[in-house]
Structure formats: structure tokens, C-alpha cells
Amino acid sequence: MEPTSPVIARRRVLVGVAGAGAVGLLTQFAARGAGATPEAAKALLQTLAKGEPKEGRIAIRAPEIAENGNAVPVTVAVESPMTDKDHVTAIHVVADGNPNPGVASFTLTPLSGKAEVQIRVRMASTQKIVAVAQMSDGSLWTATREVKVTIGGCGG
Amino acid sequence: MADDIKPRIRVPANPKKGEVIEVKTLITHPMETGQRKDAAGATIPRKIVNTMTVTFNGKPVFQAKLEPAISANPYLSFHMRAEESGTLSFTWKDDDGAEYKAEQKIAVT
Numbered sequence: 031m032e033p034t035s036p037v038i039a040r041r042r043v044l045v046g047v048a049g050a051g052a053v054g055l056l057t058q059f060a061a062r063g064a065g066a067t068p069e070a071a072k073a074l075l076q077t078l079a080k081g082e083p084k085e086g087r088i089a090i091r092a093p094e095i096a097e098n099g100n101a102v103p104v105t106v107a108v109e110s111p112m113t114d115k116d117h118v119t120a121i122h123v124v125a126d127g128n129p130n131p132g133v134a135s136f137t138l139t140p141l142s143g144k145a146e147v148q149i150r151v152r153m154a155s156t157q158k159i160v161a162v163a164q165m166s167d168g169s170l171w172t173a174t175r176e177v178k179v180t181i182g183g184c185g186g
Numbered sequence: 187m188a189d190d191i192k193p194r195i196r197v198p199a200n201p202k203k204g205e206v207i208e209v210k211t212l213i214t215h216p217m218e219t220g221q222r223k224d225a226a227g228a229t230i231p232r233k234i235v236n237t238m239t240v241t242f243n244g245k246p247v248f249q250a251k252l253e254p255a256i257s258a259n260p261y262l263s264f265h266m267r268a269e270e271s272g273t274l275s276f277t278w279k280d281d282d283g284a285e286y287k288a289e290q291k292i293a294v295t
Contacts, residue, residue, distance in 0.1 A: 101257035112267070125255060129221050132253035136264070141247045143206035143267030149250075150257040152219070 066131035071124040071160055074131045078122045079162050083170035088161050090175040099153040099179040108145035108163040108171070112138075118145040120164040127157025154182040191215050193276060193288040201268040203294045209248075210263040211238070213278050213286060219254035235260060235286075237279040242292075243272040268294050 075083075091105040110118045117140045123133040136147050145163070156178045163171045196210040213235060220232025232254060240248040248264045266274075271293045278286040 128255050129219075130253065130255065133255040134253060135251040137246075137249040138264075139246055139248070141242060141245060141267055141269075142265055144265035146265055147250075148261070148263040150261050152255050152257050 066126050066128050068126045071126040071131040075162050079164050081170050083162050083172035087171040088173035090173050092177050095178045097180045099182045101150040102153050104151050105148045106161045110145050114140045117166050118163050122162045125157050125159050127155045153179045195290045200295045206265050206267050212261045214259050217258045233281050235278045239277045241275045
């Protein structure tokens with residue numbers, strides 16, 4: 031990821047001003063080359079929950095701008111009565127801008143009462159979080175949310 | 187530094203029968219990603235808590251599979267319907283095979 035335009039280069043300088051070492055981190059990631067892409071994240075979701083999920087029923091709550099990518103609070107809430115007949119069986123969370131796309135997978139039961147989970151996620155850069163919920167009737171639902179990260183949370 | 191690893195759990199003190207409560211958990215753990223390098227340039231091996239399993243009176247309630255993208259000292263909160271008094275049992279599994287356990291009693295009113 032060489033600086034391709036003056037705009038990006040300038041932005042990088044600004045990031046450097048905002049937090050010492052951030053530029054170093056970015057170049058470190060650039061040198062590593064490997065990283066999750068939206069395609070990789072999608073492919074991983076297919077292995078976790080096969081099928082075509084529909085948009086909706088999930089709310090992802092996360093800050094719009096995270097100053098520190100080391101621990102970004104992310105809440106995933108799925109609309110469901112959580113009864114024996116109709117409940118969420120699994121929630122999968124991936125992110126498309128980290129070295130690896132996987133974040134976490136949760137298995138829920140009717141005992142959960144409410145399908146809402148909070149975690150803290152490392153984010154290397156500004157990226158999208160995608161959640162997929164699997165219901166007891168087999169249907170899949172998905173939602174996406176972008177989080178802007180000022181200082182990446184990885185390495186250092 | 188296995189002796190530094192300490193789980194913490196917080197639940198409401200006296201939930202009403204049938205109430206859905208939030209269970210907050212945190213375990214002190216470095217969650218080493220396997221991406222970092224030490225001063226000599228050698229990769230620091232991955233060491234994370236990869237699974238958390240929760241049962242209530244022996245029945246499964248919740249399970250989480252975690253990846254290196256989870257922050258150090260992983261905080262995790264989930265919900266549970268408190269139908270009866272009993273004991274919540276937590277097990278965290280480490281990459282190195284170690285297991286950390288904790289229990290939390292719940293008394294419904």
C-alpha cells in the first residue's frame with residue numbers, strides 16, 4: 031500500500047500527528063501485505079453460516095469513530111423472542127480490515143432470554159463489522175456497520 | 187504469566203424470577219495475537235483465550251469462540267433468563283490448553 035495520491039499521504043501525516051507511532055503501524059501493516067478483505071470476510075461467513083442472509087433484525091452498536099483501535103466496544107443485538115420454538119442459535123461477527131477477518135462466534139440458547147452480546151474488538155484500521163445471526167428456523171440475518179479508527183489497535 | 191489470569195463476573199444481586207439479566211464477564215489475559223514481533227524480530231506466538239463456555243445448573247446457556255481480533259483482557263457480556271436459583275459456571279480455554287474456571291451463584295426472588 032504505497033501512498034498513491036497526495037490526499038492519502040496528507041491524511042497519513044495527520045494520523046501521525048494525532049498519535050505518535052501510528053504511521054509506523056500503518057507502514058508495518060503495508061509491509062505485511064496480507065490482510066482481510068471484504069471478500070475474505072464474506073468467505074469466512076459462508077463457512078460459518080452457509081446460505082444467503084437477509085438484511086435486518088440485527089442492530090450493531092459501535093462508536094462511529096473509535097480513537098483507540100485496541101478496544102472498540104461492539105454490541106450485537108438480534109430481535110428474537112428467544113423461546114424454545116423461536117430463538118437465535120448463533121451469532122457470527124467478522125471485520126474486514128484486520129490481518130484476519132474472524133472476530134467471534136457465539137452460541138445462544140433459549141435460556142439466554144435476550145440475544146444481545148457485547149465484546150471489545152481490536153481494529154487495525156477503519157473497517158466494516160459484519161454480523162450474521164442464525165435462527166432456530168434456519169433463517170439467516172445480517173447487518174453491517176462501519177467504524178472509523180484513528181489509531182490502529184494491533185502490534186505495538 | 188498464568189498466575190496473572192483472573193476472571194471477574196458481575197450479575198445483578200437479586201433478580202426477579204423470570205427476569206432477563208445481563209451477565210458481564212472479564213478475564214485478565216494478554217490475548218497475544220501471533221502478529222506481533224519482539225525486539226529481536228521473532229514472532230511472538232499466538233496465545234489467546236479461544237473459547238468461553240457458560241452453563242447454568244449444568245445446562246448450556248452461552249458459548250463464545252474468540253479470535254485474535256478480541257481485545258486484551260476480553261470483556262464479554264451476554265444475557266440470561268433467571269428462572270430459578272442456581273450456579274452459573276464459566277470455563278475459559280486457553281490456546282496452551284489451560285482452563286480457567288469461575289462460578290457465580292444466582293438467587294432469584
